[in-house]
Amino acid sequence: MEQQKSLLTNEGKEKLERELRDLIDIKRPEIIKSIQEAREQGDLSENADYDAAKNRQAEIEGRIQEIQTILDHAEIIVENANDDRKVKVGSKVTIQDLSENTEHIYEIVGEVEANPDQNKISNLSPLAKSIINKTIGTTVEVHGVEESYKIKIKKIEN
Numbered sequence: 001m002e003q004q005k006s007l008l009t010n011e012g013k014e015k016l017e018r019e020l021r022d023l024i025d026i027k028r029p030e031i032i033k034s035i036q037e038a039r040e041q042g043d044l045s046e047n048a049d050y051d052a053a054k055n056r057q058a059e060i061e062g063r064i065q066e067i068q069t070i071l072d073h074a075e076i077i078v079e080n081a082n083d084d085r086k087v088k089v090g091s092k093v094t095i096q097d098l099s100e101n102t103e104h105i106y107e108i109v110g111e112v113e114a115n116p117d118q119n120k121i122s123n124l125s126p127l128a129k130s131i132i133n134k135t136i137g138t139t140v141e142v143h144g145v146e147e148s149y150k151i152k153i154k155k156i157e158n
Contacts, residue, residue: 005075007089007110007123013076016112020067023060031057070112077110087131087156089123094155095131098139103154108132127151 008016031053038050077090087093092107106127107120114122121128130142131153139152 004073006070006073006112007077008070008074008112009077009090009109012109012113013071013074016067016071020064020071023064023067027060028064031060075110085135085156086133087135087153088133088158089128090158092157093131093153095127095151096154098150098152 034053035050035057038044038047038053041047041049044050077088087108089108089110092105094103094105096103105119107118108123108128108131109120111122111124114120114125123129123132126144127142130140131138131151134140134153136153136156139150141148141150
C-alpha cells in the first residue's frame with residue numbers, strides 16, 4: 001500500500017521536526033531511565049511504575065514513528081507571493097457567511113496540520129473544497145454534513 005502524501009506548510013514541518021527532536025532527545029531518554037529505576041525495585045509482575053513506564057514508552061515510540069512517516073511522505077506547500085488571486089492550500093482566506101452576515105478568517109492547511117481552534121482547516125473539509133481555486137468576490141455554496149450555506153470570498157492572502 002502506497003503512503004499518501006501529507007501536505008504541510010513550512011511552519012507545520014518545523015513544528016513536527018521540533019516535536020520529533022524533543023521526543024528523541026528528551027522524552028525517550030527520560031522514559032528509559034524511568035524503566036531502569038522501576039526494574040531496580042524488584043518484582044516486575046506487580047510493579048505499577050514499570051507498567052506505566054512501558055506504556056509511556058510505547059506511546060512515545062508510536063508518536064516518533066508517526067511523525068517520521070508524516071515527514072518522510074510530506075509535500076511542502078510552496079507559497080508563491082505572485083499567485084494570490086486564487087485560494088489554495090496555504091492561503092489565509094477571509095470569507096463572509098451570507099446567512100449570518102459574519103466574517104471569518106481561515107487558513108487552509110493539510111490534514112495533518114488542521115486545528116479548528118486556530119482557524120486552520122483541512123484542505124479536505126467541505127468549506128476548503130468549496131473555495132479552493134476560487135477568487136475574491138466569488139460566492140459559493142458549501143455543502144456541510146447537516147446543512148448547506150453560502151459564503152463569499154472577501155480576501156485571499158498567500
